[in-house]
Amino acid sequence: MTRIQETLNELRRAAGVRGSALLTPDGLMVAHTLDAQFREDVVAGLTSFLLMTTHRCLRENSMGSFQQFVLHATHGKAVFVELDTSYLVVLLDQFADLDSSRQEIQGAAQRLRRCGKMS
């Protein structure tokens, strides 16, 4: 098992986390561990759409780029963290406490960044 997959699996064990994935901005899935509820291709496609739209919009309006986006919906939450050349996507249930998961998400992002630099 790669270190990337190991990190994602570890994050998946955190309270309220329903899945995590590492993606390139154009929607290529590097590694993932997702609940049966989520389809890999759907998560990849939708994440790519959201991230590319947000990036383009920020760039067009001279606001630079973003480092993190936290999305709350009625039945779930999603956190997108920018790594150097990829994105960490964490899907959580609606009851998940983001304050307590924040450290775990940031820790995982940190480890993934290191993995990216080593490879």
Added chain:
Amino acid sequence: MNLIQRMMIRKDLKRLEQRVHDEPSPSTYVDLGQVYINLEMSDKALQAAENGLALFPDSVELEQLRSFARRTGLKARIQDLRAKMTKSPNPKGYRELATMYLDLGDHAAVQSVCEECVVRFPQDAGTWMVQAQARLADFYRDLSARAGLEAVRCLEQVLQLDSSNGKARELLGELLFRVGATRQSAACLQAARPVHGAHDADLQALLKQAQAQAPSGDDVDTLFHEVEETGVLPNPPVTRKQKAQGEEGIGKIRDALAQLAEAPGVQKAAYIRGSRALVKGEIKDGKDPFLRVVRVLAKSAQRFARRLDIGNFSKGVLDGPFGHVCLCSYGEVVAAAQCDKGAAVDRVLADLQELVAGSLYLAGMRDS
């Protein structure tokens, strides 16, 4: 429809349900709704139209599907109710039936149901009221003297049976005011004052306007015929409390937004409803990049959440070199703020949520 045809349609249905889930678009929702209608499942067709409109609120086809499904559902309910009424007629059932016909826009059927009810239950004010509403709709659409005079007669009948019916008094007062019978309108509204007290702002506003306006004549019958001949109502629609409340509502939103923009660390704040926006803070105009980013972000986050099946997007925080962009969304309403890096994001989000909830409450008050 035979068994094989039914099985084929069921198969189609499953395929379409999956397609709607995988690639939602107005046309996939319409296709699904059409199959539901063919299977006489108008409730499900209506649900499909509602779901589609939540994602594509501007779709004309989905609006048409919703309207068609609603009408089909109403027709089925009318049939059921008709069958029940044949066995045991009652005023409540007649009222319900007449209201459903009114929803369908079939005013001739409303008339026939009301007449039937009036013959059986002449003391039921509710049926006269439904009949009056149908007549009023006819009058305001065609400006036909006959419909207007019928509406007056029905409303007077309601008031005779139930003099405390404020709605009937208001409708009658307004109708008389619009055709120029301001003296009769004022007399009708003044009669309501002891019943409703001095706080009924709607009636008071109406009364004020009726008293201020000189009458076009004294004979109501002649006035209605003049309206029919000229095709013009002498007096404009009455300005009501509703409008004042709307202005007050916007004022409250503006105040809340200004308060938010003044909070420590908050640079800009915006309240967006559809194509309109209220802005506070360091924003020059509607072309501000922040506004554009908020619109795009809210829309794409909503699409992401819906398609991933995690419900509707409600709030979000975007962090970047610009600080934080906090958003809160419900339906077509989005409130957002741009804050500095050290700002209390949770507090800002809570304020935005309160702003959206408050504005929806005010909108609900206006609509009710």
